[in-house]
Amino acid sequence: MKINDFVIKFANVNGSGSASANSLFAKAVFRMGVPVAPKNIFPSNIQGLPTWFEVRVNGNGFLGRREGIDVMVAMNPQSWADDLASIVPGGYLLYDSTFIREIERDDIKTIGVPLTKLCNERFTVPRERQLFKNVAYVGALTALLDMDFEVVKGMVSEQFKGKEKLIEPNIDALELGRQYSLQHFDCPLDVRVQASDAVGDQILMEGNAAVGLGCVYAGATVAAWYPITPSTSVAEAFDMYCHKLRVDKETGKKKFAVIQAEDELAAIGMVIGANWNGARAFTATSGPGISLMSEFLGLAYFAEVPVVLVNIQRGGPSTGMPTRTQQSDITACAYASHGDTKHVLLFPSNPSEAFDFAMESFDLAERLQTPIILMSDLDLGMNEWTTRPLKIDETKEWDRGKVLDAEELDNVEKFGRYLDVDGDGIPYRTYPGTHPDKGAFFTRGTSHNEYAGYTEDGSVNVRVMERLLKKFNTAKTLVPEPVFGQSTQSSTMGLVYFGTTDIAIPETMNLLKSKGIQLDTMRIRAFPFCEDVVNFINDHEQVFLVEQNRDGQMRSLLITECEIDPAKIVPILNYDGFPITATCIADMVSNLLGKQMSGADAGNFAAE
Amino acid sequence: MSYLAKPKFHHPNLPRNDLGLTRRDYEGSMSTLCAGCGHDSVSAAIVEACFELNLPAHKVAKMSGIGCSSKTPTYFLSKSHGFNSVHGRMPSIATGANVANNELKYIGVSGDGDTASIGFGQFAHAVRRQVDMLYIVENNGTYGLTKGQFSATNDRESVGRKGQENAFECIDLAAMAIQLGASFVGRGFSGDKDQLVPMIKAAISHKGFAFIDVISPCVTFNNHVGSTKSFEFVRDNEHTVTATDYVPTKEEIKIEYETGTTIDVMLHDDSHVRLRKLDADYNPSDATAAMQHIMRYQEQGEIATGLLYLNVNDTELKEKMHLVDAPLNALPFSQLCPGADDLEKINNSLR
Numbered sequence: 001m002k003i004n005d006f007v008i009k010f011a012n013v014n015g016s017g018s019a020s021a022n023s024l025f026a027k028a029v030f031r032m033g034v035p036v037a038p039k040n041i042f043p044s045n046i047q048g049l050p051t052w053f054e055v056r057v058n059g060n061g062f063l064g065r066r067e068g069i070d071v072m073v074a075m076n077p078q079s080w081a082d083d084l085a086s087i088v089p090g091g092y093l094l095y096d097s098t099f100i101r102e103i104e105r106d107d108i109k110t111i112g113v114p115l116t117k118l119c120n121e122r123f124t125v126p127r128e129r130q131l132f133k134n135v136a137y138v139g140a141l142t143a144l145l146d147m148d149f150e151v152v153k154g155m156v157s158e159q160f161k162g163k164e165k166l167i168e169p170n171i172d173a174l175e176l177g178r179q180y181s182l183q184h185f186d187c188p189l190d191v192r193v194q195a196s197d198a199v200g201d202q203i204l205m206e207g208n209a210a211v212g213l214g215c216v217y218a219g220a221t222v223a224a225w226y227p228i229t230p231s232t233s234v235a236e237a238f239d240m241y242c243h244k245l246r247v248d249k250e251t252g253k254k255k256f257a258v259i260q261a262e263d264e265l266a267a268i269g270m271v272i273g274a275n276w277n278g279a280r281a282f283t284a285t286s287g288p289g290i291s292l293m294s295e296f297l298g299l300a301y302f303a304e305v306p307v308v309l310v311n312i313q314r315g316g317p318s319t320g321m322p323t324r325t326q327q328s329d330i331t332a333c334a335y336a337s338h339g340d341t342k343h344v345l346l347f348p349s350n351p352s353e354a355f356d357f358a359m360e361s362f363d364l365a366e367r368l369q370t371p372i373i374l375m376s377d378l379d380l381g382m383n384e385w386t387t388r389p390l391k392i393d394e395t396k397e398w399d400r401g402k403v404l405d406a407e408e409l410d411n412v413e414k415f416g417r418y419l420d421v422d423g424d425g426i427p428y429r430t431y432p433g434t435h436p437d438k439g440a441f442f443t444r445g446t447s448h449n450e451y452a453g454y455t456e457d458g459s460v461n462v463r464v465m466e467r468l469l470k471k472f473n474t475a476k477t478l479v480p481e482p483v484f485g486q487s488t489q490s491s492t493m494g495l496v497y498f499g500t501t502d503i504a505i506p507e508t509m510n511l512l513k514s515k516g517i518q519l520d521t522m523r524i525r526a527f528p529f530c531e532d533v534v535n536f537i538n539d540h541e542q543v544f545l546v547e548q549n550r551d552g553q554m555r556s557l558l559i560t561e562c563e564i565d566p567a568k569i570v571p572i573l574n575y576d577g578f579p580i581t582a583t584c585i586a587d588m589v590s591n592l593l594g595k596q597m598s599g600a601d602a603g604n605f606a607a608e
Numbered sequence: 609m610s611y612l613a614k615p616k617f618h619h620p621n622l623p624r625n626d627l628g629l630t631r632r633d634y635e636g637s638m639s640t641l642c643a644g645c646g647h648d649s650v651s652a653a654i655v656e657a658c659f660e661l662n663l664p665a666h667k668v669a670k671m672s673g674i675g676c677s678s679k680t681p682t683y684f685l686s687k688s689h690g691f692n693s694v695h696g697r698m699p700s701i702a703t704g705a706n707v708a709n710n711e712l713k714y715i716g717v718s719g720d721g722d723t724a725s726i727g728f729g730q731f732a733h734a735v736r737r738q739v740d741m742l743y744i745v746e747n748n749g750t751y752g753l754t755k756g757q758f759s760a761t762n763d764r765e766s767v768g769r770k771g772q773e774n775a776f777e778c779i780d781l782a783a784m785a786i787q788l789g790a791s792f793v794g795r796g797f798s799g800d801k802d803q804l805v806p807m808i809k810a811a812i813s814h815k816g817f818a819f820i821d822v823i824s825p826c827v828t829f830n831n832h833v834g835s836t837k838s839f840e841f842v843r844d845n846e847h848t849v850t851a852t853d854y855v856p857t858k859e860e861i862k863i864e865y866e867t868g869t870t871i872d873v874m875l876h877d878d879s880h881v882r883l884r885k886l887d888a889d890y891n892p893s894d895a896t897a898a899m900q901h902i903m904r905y906q907e908q909g910e911i912a913t914g915l916l917y918l919n920v921n922d923t924e925l926k927e928k929m930h931l932v933d934a935p936l937n938a939l940p941f942s943q944l945c946p947g948a949d950d951l952e953k954i955n956n957s958l959r
Contacts (some may be wrong), residue, residue, distance in 0.1 A: 203955050203959055205958050219941060219944035221944065222704060222707055222936060224700075224703075224704060246944070251932065251933075253930050254929065254931050254932065255931075255944065259703070262730065266700035266730050269701050269704060270701070270707070272700075272704060273700065273705035273706070273707075273708070274704035274707060274708035275704075276701070276705060277708035277709045278708065278709070278937040279708035279709070296694065299693060389955040390951055390954065390955055391948075391951070398941060430689075431689075432688070432712055433666055433667050433669075434666070435666060440690075441690075442690040442691075443690065443693075444690075444691075454682070
């Protein structure tokens with residue numbers, strides 16, 4: 001019996017209208033109080049190619065991706081064979097039995113519902129017949145999985161509020177599947193959803209929406225962007241929330257500007273221009289956009305203009321896998337642009353933290369006068385996550401950084417845009433138009449002295465470059481600290497990870513524990529690395545570093561920046577474009593430990 | 609270039625404008641361009657125009673890209689903030705700055721390489737968005753800082769310094785600007801200050817994207833016989849289609865011209881542009897006709913100069929985007945952060 005612990009996968013044809021029905025299913029489970037992790041596995045296509053929707057249902061909150069499908073809703077003949085192969089022995093296949101299909105497995109249970117036939121009898125318009133097939137299988141699942149039908153019906157009514165005409169046919173379609181299942185099968189199956197309070201006050205939200213909303217709350221007024229999967233919905237969410245929250249009620253005019261730029265170069269250029277003028281501005285992009293923005297990132301770094309750049313990482317290199325997830329832009333972002341450049345990176349691991357970090361990014365960008373790159377990924381950005389409610393601290397004011405106003409300029413004897421007055425490497429800036437006689441300076445990407453004047457004097461350039469390094473060291477004290485899984489050291493070995501890998505970790509630790517392996521954990525949340533990150537690695541004999549890329553980019557960064565012995569950091573890598581699973585991490589770790597344990601130093605790696 | 613620092617003192621009786629400022633107050637640091645460079649005349653024309661317009665310099669932002677021309681914002685308006693960005697990318701910086709605060713006057717200076725080649729895309733989009741700014745191209749048909757390669761505005765069959773002929777079609781930036789929807793398009797010659805200064809004044813007063821293509825010969829790399837961007841060639845082949853008079857708000861229009869030969873246009877700040885048609889057939893309010901005219905001159909090997917196109921009826925970027933009147937960079941925290949109650953509503957909508 002699998003109660004509140006299964007994976008269901010919907011195999012559909014892209015463009016067949018399955019997305020809303022599948023979301024309806026996931027949200028209904030969530031409404032029943034059971035944690036869910038829906039994942040949309042979609043092609044770079046509008047219509048015709050296979051697309052999948054995978055939902056992990058887990059009462060314990062283990063919501064990382066899990067291999068092995070317990071229930072497969074196979075609606076796509078194109079992917080039929082592969083879909084069948086992915087069902088676990090003893091699992092279920094739900095399919096449209098209007099058509100005769102060859103089912104070559106005898107170790108799974110099949111449930112044939114004549115969805116096409118039922119819908120063709122009930123509906124007349126071709127598009128309705130197509131769309132309601134999807135709703136009908138959700139109806140069937142409510143019976144098969146013992147779901148609360150009232151919850152599902154209530155959601156349909158909510159969804160079509162204002163379009164009441166659509167409620168009735170949708171409920172009819174649900175009933176078609178539900179009644180057929182109740183009549184023909186022994187409902188419920190031994191895979192079930194049972195109402196629970198495990199969700200608590202959590203919400204179901206996409207990371208990109210959280211980032212967009214975070215930018216609204218941070219007071220961003222300018223968003224310039226260029227459409228690219230999977231970051232498009234960041235700008236769209238910002239726009240949507242701004243239309244709700246930032247339109248002047250009297251005049252109908254906007255307190256925000258969203259500019260769809262001609263390309264990513266222009267997008268970040270506009271962001272630099274707006275930030276230079278003292279407006280909070282951001283852009284969102286993905287891998288190819290990062291490459292294009294690199295030139296401007298160098299300018300913003302060197303001329304010290306705040307920038308917030310959201311990078312929703314996808315599969316690379318080049319155009320790569322635009323609809324798959326990876327953490328493979330770390331090196332490219334940390335050192336984006338030519339010359340000696342370094343950028344501050346933040347690694348959120350869930351939508352709530354993405355919201356917090358989006359807000360934090362603007363404070364950091366203005367405090368440090370440099371680009372802040374928010375390193376999300378497709379898995380976080382485009383999937384809905386069960387995540388803690390969003391919160392703001394209303395007592396906290398924004399940190400606009402070191403900006404001199406007219407009065408302060410009057411008290412300054414000689415303003416030097418790039419003078420290190422406070423010894424933290426962060427100079428003072430002024431907005432254009434502040435003072436009739438003082439504070440004007442020339443922002444430039446050419447080498448400059450402390451007064452923003454052009455210089456080819458190498459010693460001056462060295463001075464400026466060293467101050468920038470000092471500023472980067474100051475950043476270490478300002479960026480989010482790592483999160484530790486334990487309060488005191490309990491193992492000689494550590495597990496280090498970042499970003500969306502976090503969701504797989506509780507389950508990983510469970511799996512490792514069952515194998516007798518115990519590790520201390522640390523989640524890195526920012527680059528540059530603060531002292532605690534280095535200490536954790538130094539305090540352990542060896543650490544495993546989990547990354548969703550081929551080259552162990554975070555590992556390289558740690559080795560380069562913190563002068564850590566490469567042998568000390570063992571890479572655990574997954575980069576097939578799917579979110580990393582707990583099984584994958586636990587297997588790799590235990591295999592490595594097994595191999596090492598067979599050696600002379602076995603004692604070093606034994607868990608307590 | 610001269611390397612003697614300009615003394616800060618000046619004659620006590622230098623003329624002052626309404627703000628009590630002299631021309632010297634609008635100058636910048638010493639030019640590092642070649643002696644006789646056309647660009648320095650353009651800088652001088654900008655200084656003169658800003659002085660005459662009584663502009664507070666700190667309310668002007670100077671934008672540029674990379675190249676000889678893009679260096680020039682250092683040489684005027686030292687009390688203005690400036691932004692010397694990267695090659696070909698000034699339009700995007702100016703667009704972002706403008707959206708954040710359009711109470712400043714934006715003067716962008718670019719070159720033919722910066723605009724017609726590496727920055728062609730950004731230029732086109734700044735034009736079609738009607739970014740409220742003056743965009744000047746100091747057009748010399750050559751890459752000066754890298755020592756004399758042809759640029760994309762170099763005329764076909766124009767001859768390079770070493771005798772090589774340009775085989776490729778030239779990009780006429782003024783015609784492009786009209787086609788892309790610029791609401792103010794002029795062409796000047798750095799050697800003709802009388803034409804340039806009123807045109808710059810009108811362009812700064814104009815609301816919307818104002819473009820001026822200034823033929824500004826490169827004395828070092830493109831001023832030889834056979835070049836169509838040399839001082840001599842431009843002087844001989846310039847054909848002024850309209851003469852521009854700029855009339856400030858408070859001044860009455862006194863001079864009368866023969867009916868039908870002048871067009872008066874009121875700009876958004878109530879100042880006037882008076883266009884005297886030197887070419888009777890030329891119509892600067894008809895984009896299609898204007899482009900035809902410009903292209904015909906070009907076919908004849910002549911350069912049409914003057915205020916080529918003016919449309920005061922289009923809206924600029926901020927209006928197109930329906931932004932609030934106050935600059936976005938001046939909106940306070942209380943107006944921008946929706947607060948915890950709205951956040952709780954959003955949380956609830958996600959349950």
